[in-house]
Amino acid sequence: MTTTIRRRERPAVAAARDRGGRGLLRRLRQDWWIYLFLLPTVLGYGAYTVYPLLASWWFAFLDWPGFATAGTFVGVENFERLIGDDLFWNAFWNSIVFLVFAVPLRVGLALALALVLNRKKTPFKGFFRTLFFLPVVTTGAIVGVVFTLLLDASGPVSLALVWSGLIDSPANFAADAGTSLYAGIAVWVWKWLGITLIYWLAALQTIPQGVHEAAMIDGAGAWAEFRHVTMPLLVPFLVIITLIDTVAAFNVFDLMQTLTGGGPSFSSEVIEIFIFRTAFQATVPQLGYASAAAVLFGLLTMGFAIAQAVGMRWARGRTGAS
Amino acid sequence: MTATAQAGLTWRARLLRRPSPGQVVTVVLLLVLGGLWVYPFAWLVSASLKSSPEIFGSGLALLPERPVWENYARAWNEVGFATYFVNTLVITVGTVLLVVVRSALAGYVLGRYDFVGKKLLIGVFLVTFFLPEGYTIIPITQLTDQLSLLNTHAGVILGLGAGGQIASTLLYAGYFRRLPKELEETARLDGAGHFTIFFRVMLPLAWPITATVVILTFLFAWNVYLLPLVFTLSEPGLRTLAVGMTVFVGERGTDWSGMAAAAVISLIPVIAVFVVLQRKFVDSIAGAVKQ
Numbered sequence: 001m002t003t004t005i006r007r008r009e010r011p012a013v014a015a016a017r018d019r020g021g022r023g024l025l026r027r028l029r030q031d032w033w034i035y036l037f038l039l040p041t042v043l044g045y046g047a048y049t050v051y052p053l054l055a056s057w058w059f060a061f062l063d064w065p066g067f068a069t070a071g072t073f074v075g076v077e078n079f080e081r082l083i084g085d086d087l088f089w090n091a092f093w094n095s096i097v098f099l100v101f102a103v104p105l106r107v108g109l110a111l112a113l114a115l116v117l118n119r120k121k122t123p124f125k126g127f128f129r130t131l132f133f134l135p136v137v138t139t140g141a142i143v144g145v146v147f148t149l150l151l152d153a154s155g156p157v158s159l160a161l162v163w164s165g166l167i168d169s170p171a172n173f174a175a176d177a178g179t180s181l182y183a184g185i186a187v188w189v190w191k192w193l194g195i196t197l198i199y200w201l202a203a204l205q206t207i208p209q210g211v212h213e214a215a216m217i218d219g220a221g222a223w224a225e226f227r228h229v230t231m232p233l234l235v236p237f238l239v240i241i242t243l244i245d246t247v248a249a250f251n252v253f254d255l256m257q258t259l260t261g262g263g264p265s266f267s268s269e270v271i272e273i274f275i276f277r278t279a280f281q282a283t284v285p286q287l288g289y290a291s292a293a294a295v296l297f298g299l300l301t302m303g304f305a306i307a308q309a310v311g312m313r314w315a316r317g318r319t320g321a322s
Numbered sequence: 323m324t325a326t327a328q329a330g331l332t333w334r335a336r337l338l339r340r341p342s343p344g345q346v347v348t349v350v351l352l353l354v355l356g357g358l359w360v361y362p363f364a365w366l367v368s369a370s371l372k373s374s375p376e377i378f379g380s381g382l383a384l385l386p387e388r389p390v391w392e393n394y395a396r397a398w399n400e401v402g403f404a405t406y407f408v409n410t411l412v413i414t415v416g417t418v419l420l421v422v423v424r425s426a427l428a429g430y431v432l433g434r435y436d437f438v439g440k441k442l443l444i445g446v447f448l449v450t451f452f453l454p455e456g457y458t459i460i461p462i463t464q465l466t467d468q469l470s471l472l473n474t475h476a477g478v479i480l481g482l483g484a485g486g487q488i489a490s491t492l493l494y495a496g497y498f499r500r501l502p503k504e505l506e507e508t509a510r511l512d513g514a515g516h517f518t519i520f521f522r523v524m525l526p527l528a529w530p531i532t533a534t535v536v537i538l539t540f541l542f543a544w545n546v547y548l549l550p551l552v553f554t555l556s557e558p559g560l561r562t563l564a565v566g567m568t569v570f571v572g573e574r575g576t577d578w579s580g581m582a583a584a585a586v587i588s589l590i591p592v593i594a595v596f597v598v599l600q601r602k603f604v605d606s607i608a609g610a611v612k613q
Contacts, residue, residue, distance in 0.1 A: 028438060033516045034431045038443070041428035041491065044420075048485025049450050052461035059460060067467050116352065121345055124352075130600055131356045134363065137596040137603070141547040141564035142585050145571055146366055149578055154378040156365055163382075190359070195607055202608035254547035258568050272548075279460055280552055291460050298457045309448070 059291035078292035091274035114200035133194035144258025177267035203237035236315035369582035393583035406566035417543040420483035429494020473557035534606040563588035
């Protein structure tokens with residue numbers, strides 16, 4: 001990470017100086033091939049990322065009952081309705097609860113595992129790393145379907161819990177309004193833990209072995225070493241990894257839609273399911289209303305993205321200084 | 323030879339040394355946790371070889387009384403997973419090609435040249451870096467509808483690969499930036515133009531990044547759900563594996579063994595690719611986050 005702070009002078013910089021004072025038009029003409037190289041990205045990105053971002057705002061002000069029809073402008077009516085819509089706030093809070101429980105669980109558990117797997121003495125490190133990474137490569141929608149079977153009241157999870165005496169009678173946690181959201185969180189952490197584990201292992205690799213030896217010589221125990229030596233060095237990574245996982249916690253449509261479908265009775269409906277349901281599953285699609293929900297949701301995640309950028313800069317400064 | 327012999331020796335030495343109690347506890351905990359991670363896959367394979375009543379009737383036993391291979395035939399032929407498989411393959415290959423070509427081209431000029439509008443372009447990339455797909459699905463569907471590409475493979479490929487994927491572009495840009503300037507100068511002396519230099523010299527040199535981008539995009543395109551779901555709502559023949567799986571649940575909700583077989587069929591390609599290339603997978607992810 002330190003290498004990113006000081007870079008060698010790039011050819012680009014030198015080239016820019018050479019051309020310094022000449023006219024803009026001349027520069028554009030000379031660089032025509034650069035723009036040709038950029039064309040696919042500019043066209044694709046413009047149409048499929050930038051346009052949708054801007055269009056969402058426009059759509060949010062429309063009453064628009066389907067792609068085949070033209071929308072009519074209704075001003076801020078959609079936003080007014082959203083603010084009074086209990087189901088929107090239900091979905092909004094479900095997304096927040098998901099985030100608040102799932103992210104620390106994923107980040108913390110992965111860190112604990114990484115610390116164990118980073119120790120020299122731990123055997124079969126590669127094997128365990130592969131094992132925990134396996135669910136990461138699988139299809140979220142299929143994992144969701146498979147877990148509806150695993151979590152069935154007569155399925156293996158329920159059987160094992162009854163057998164071990166942890167619960168009294170068979171239960172399906174994904175189909176119970178009190179636990180469905182938490183069942184989703186558990187499956188999500190199971191599926192994605194491996195990737196966070198890899199992030200942490202990469203972070204731990206940046207701590208030089210000498211630090212560990214110095215701590216040993218000073219007579220620090222394992223906990224003291226972690227608390228006073230390892231943890232301070234990991235804080236910048238904690239910021240980055242938490243933020244990456246936070247943004248990931250907003251992309252849970254595939255898993256939640258297939259695991260619970262947002263039910264029972266909206267108990268596990270996250271904001272993405274709310275948008276999908278409003279736009280594509282209602283008898284009369286409410287595209288404008290769904291767009292308004294997406295815009296509010298987008299503002300929220302944008303806030304996180306900005307926090308990410310700020311945190312990243314701060315973390316870079318930390319690693320650069322150390 | 324000596325290296326492997328040494329490795330063998332240290333292994334033997336390690337095995338002979340009495341492990342400390344702490345180490346034993348660690349390994350036991352890891353094994354229990356690892357069991358939780360691998361059990362769902364074992365259960366899935368087992369369920370795919372049982373009859374539907376047997377899945378929920380035989381307790382925690384994993385071995386089927388008699389393997390029912392017909393489950394696979396049923397999922398593949400009757401339910402249409404053969405078609406879903408081909409669709410997923412076409413969409414994944416198309417998306418990977420699109421992303422590699424477009425991010426390599428853009429990454430090359432972004433990494434090595436200065437031009438009017440560069441700052442603006444990078445600014446736009448950074449602002450939209452973490453845009454969740456749920457946010458843009460309505461305009462993307464509307465755009466695809468306008469282009470008359472709804473319910474086509476091309477529509478799904480463009481929807482997945484034309485926008486986003488900034489990480490790939492930045493990976494290429496970072497790599498190309500580090501290559502020495504003399505490469506172009508020598509090639510230019512030999513009379514090569516920009517395109518020859520890029521395709522003959524630069525792109526082949528960037529193969530480690532290409533491998534990373536291929537892996538990351540393959541994972542994304544094979545596993546994506548929302549966009550293919552929305553784009554194929556009215557065209558069952560275009561469903562991908564992920565979409566087909568959920569339709570299966572809706573239409574034949576009690577054919578659990580067929581469902582399990584279909585899930586195995588859908589997961590085998592990604593898991594196989596992962597097992598073969600696992601070092602590269604892990605390095606790709608670790609490398610991407612270090613950026």
